[in-house]
Amino acid sequence: MSTLALPINNYTAKVAKSRAIAEPAWLRWLLIGAALVFLGLFLFMPLAAVFTEALRKGWRVYLAAFSEADALAAIKLTFTAAAIAVPLNLVFGVAAAWAIAKFDFKGKSVLLTLIDLPFAVSPVIAGLIYVLIFGLQGWFGGWLNDHDIKVIFAVPGIVLATIFVTFPFVARELIPLMQAQGKDEEEAAIMLGASGWQAFWRVTLPNVKWGLLYGVILSNARAMGEFGAVSVVSGHVRGLTNTLPLHVEILYNEYNYVAAFACASLLALLALVTLALKTLVEWQAARAVVVTE
Amino acid sequence: MSIEIRNVRKNFGNFSALNDISLEVPSGELVALLGPSGCGKTTLLRIIAGLEAPDAGNVLFNGEDTTERHVRERQVGFVFQHYALFRHMTVFENVAFGLRVRPRQARPNAAEIHRRVHELLNLVQLDWLADRYPPQLSGGQRQRIALARALAVEPKVLLLDEPFGALDAQVRKDLRRWLRHLHDELHITSVFVTHDQEEALEVADRIVVLNKGAVEQIGTPGEVYDSPATPFVYHFLGNVNLFHSRVHAGFARIGEIELEAPEHAAAEDAPALAYVRPHDIDIQREANGGSAFKAVVSFIHPVGPVVRLELQRADNSELVEAELTRERFRELDLHDGETVYIKPRALKVFLSQAA
Numbered sequence: 221m222s223t224l225a226l227p228i229n230n231y232t233a234k235v236a237k238s239r240a241i242a243e244p245a246w247l248r249w250l251l252i253g254a255a256l257v258f259l260g261l262f263l264f265m266p267l268a269a270v271f272t273e274a275l276r277k278g279w280r281v282y283l284a285a286f287s288e289a290d291a292l293a294a295i296k297l298t299f300t301a302a303a304i305a306v307p308l309n310l311v312f313g314v315a316a317a318w319a320i321a322k323f324d325f326k327g328k329s330v331l332l333t334l335i336d337l338p339f340a341v342s343p344v345i346a347g348l349i350y351v352l353i354f355g356l357q358g359w360f361g362g363w364l365n366d367h368d369i370k371v372i373f374a375v376p377g378i379v380l381a382t383i384f385v386t387f388p389f390v391a392r393e394l395i396p397l398m399q400a401q402g403k404d405e406e407e408a409a410i411m412l413g414a415s416g417w418q419a420f421w422r423v424t425l426p427n428v429k430w431g432l433l434y435g436v437i438l439s440n441a442r443a444m445g446e447f448g449a450v451s452v453v454s455g456h457v458r459g460l461t462n463t464l465p466l467h468v469e470i471l472y473n474e475y476n477y478v479a480a481f482a483c484a485s486l487l488a489l490l491a492l493v494t495l496a497l498k499t500l501v502e503w504q505a506a507r508a509v510v511v512t513e
Numbered sequence: 514m515s516i517e518i519r520n521v522r523k524n525f526g527n528f529s530a531l532n533d534i535s536l537e538v539p540s541g542e543l544v545a546l547l548g549p550s551g552c553g554k555t556t557l558l559r560i561i562a563g564l565e566a567p568d569a570g571n572v573l574f575n576g577e578d579t580t581e582r583h584v585r586e587r588q589v590g591f592v593f594q595h596y597a598l599f600r601h602m603t604v605f606e607n608v609a610f611g612l613r614v615r616p617r618q619a620r621p622n623a624a625e626i627h628r629r630v631h632e633l634l635n636l637v638q639l640d641w642l643a644d645r646y647p648p649q650l651s652g653g654q655r656q657r658i659a660l661a662r663a664l665a666v667e668p669k670v671l672l673l674d675e676p677f678g679a680l681d682a683q684v685r686k687d688l689r690r691w692l693r694h695l696h697d698e699l700h701i702t703s704v705f706v707t708h709d710q711e712e713a714l715e716v717a718d719r720i721v722v723l724n725k726g727a728v729e730q731i732g733t734p735g736e737v738y739d740s741p742a743t744p745f746v747y748h749f750l751g752n753v754n755l756f757h758s759r760v761h762a763g764f765a766r767i768g769e770i771e772l773e774a775p776e777h778a779a780a781e782d783a784p785a786l787a788y789v790r791p792h793d794i795d796i797q798r799e800a801n802g803g804s805a806f807k808a809v810v811s812f813i814h815p816v817g818p819v820v821r822l823e824l825q826r827a828d829n830s831e832l833v834e835a836e837l838t839r840e841r842f843r844e845l846d847l848h849d850g851e852t853v854y855i856k857p858r859a860l861k862v863f864l865s866q867a868a
Contacts, residue, residue: 404597412611
């Protein structure tokens with residue numbers, strides 16, 4: 221009997237304890253209800269609307285929206301921009317986080333602020349900066365034109381803008397993690413005869429792999445979904461410089477709602493996949509901690 | 514391999530962490546750097562290791578200057594206070610790390626690495642943990658693995674930074690005895706940093722007492738404990754009672770009594786401080802001549818094998834701390850508020866700095 225009684229006692233003790241610190245029931249339900257209504261109105265309804273509108277005229281029309289040449293070009297360009305921007309920011313982010321978290325140098329706080337700049341600046345301004353630098357009337361516009369290099373209203377401009385807006389994600393994810401881990405393990409590696417390069421590959425990088433993956437996923441999501449900065453530098457040339465978000469806008473402005481929502485649903489799906497991946501990574505990272513705990 | 518430190522200085526901004534330190538560690542000795550936190554002992558250890566560069570001065574291994582030599586080439590094993598085990602590697606991989614990162618020509622083959630790692634794990638008596646990850650180990654186990662890892666590269670010098678600082682009292686005691694035995698077996702020149710005087714007294718061949726970035730005293734545990742060179746060393750190596758006194762011709766006068774202080778035979782009526790350890794104070798029921806103070810027992814704390822007493826001097830009501838064995842305490846049958854006579858059995862007198 222005593223073996224049965226024990227867990228019950230534990231259970232009641234737990235309930236009693238939680239009651240002791242809980243708010244009254246009506247308040248709890250009011251707060252939970254408010255949160256649910258907010259979520260429904262601002263997250264679930266728009267999501268549902270995207271898919272309903274996209275499928276309004278049936279699957280055939282929905283799928284037809286993607287087989288159009290301009291849509292395919294937009295999808296391809298979006299993936300190209302992300303495929304260039306994300307790896308570059310991966311390398312940059314790891315390098316910056318490594319320098320900031322593991323070394324002391326002059327101008328460290330300036331570098332930290334610079335990394336945050338893309339978060340602080342409006343994406344439209346970011347796009348404009350590139351127009352001012354590389355545009356025909358810009359600083360390097362004349363020189364670029366003479367050498368027949370197109371940056372603004374072309375793919376390089378879109379890639380540049382994408383790199384700018386996704387700049388902070390990897391570094392911001394890694395810096396606190398690396399700072400919390402300290403320098404001890406790297407110093408131990410060096411004392412054991414490892415070169416700086418070996419210490420980085422064998423100790424520093426494996427210690428932050430989950431944080432890094434998380435940063436890359438977020439960075440990728442932003443790269444594919446970016447509108448403002450890309451819109452300024454793209455020039456909206458159909459089939460050439462239109463990314464998926466820009467394509468959605470054009471279709472919508474032309475009253476082609478089904479196609480617009482179809483493309484939008486693709487972006488929404490991308491977001492959902494990102495969320496799923498992010499959850500998976502978080503779960504894996506938590507498990508890695510538990511396993512080694 | 515012997516270590517020699519010559520006139521090492523190190524500043525952090527305006528703070529002088531090490532101020533002209535010189536000391537020698539003979540080959541095969543186990544030396545403790547002892548001092549309160551902030552005295553520069555860890556900085557000194559890190560300079561020996563090469564993890565920090567001194568602002569001035571040199572570190573010599575076997576008479577050869579290493580100041581310009583890279584950490585990797587110093588053949589130094591370092592054990593960190595918080596272990597610094599590689600958390601994503603198994604215990605086996607942690608210990609194998611130093612062998613695996615060697616350049617290809619010097620790297621042992623897989624079978625040899627396997628043999629060496631298990632040999633070291635056996636040495637620290639933790640072979641059965643080879644497949645675990647560091648966070649699955651207890652603190653004492655982690656520190657032993659950290660030691661095995663440091664020994665894997667066959668260091669000529671072993672440096673330990675507060676190796677037992679993060680452990681429980683009991684594990685600490687076991688581990689420091691074990692470290693002493695290990696050192697007697699391997700005879701690697703070793704330096705360890707500690708702020709725990711008991712640890713230093715028990716484990717080290719020699720103790721270097723540091724304070725505010727300077728060496729206060731270097732000596733065997735016996736020398737440092739029994740004849741402290743400075744008041745600081747006296748204070749730092751255990752509880753102490755302090756008496757203001759005047760010294761004249763080899764006698765120290767404390768209140769109404771006079772005690773012998775032969776080391777100050779030349780002093781003439783000089784102000785001085787006399788130090789007496791609580792266990793060097795005897796308590797008597799009767800005055801028995803002129804060399805005992807009258808005092809009142811104000812507190813009695815039995816602590817394990819000893820009984821600590823707080824007594825108030827009758828002449829100036831200063832507090833004196835005494836430590837009696839249980840046996841002696843029972844013999845005297847003392848109670849709060851009783852008047853007794855206290856007699857210092859051994860005292861150390863330091864003349865006050867000319868003020």
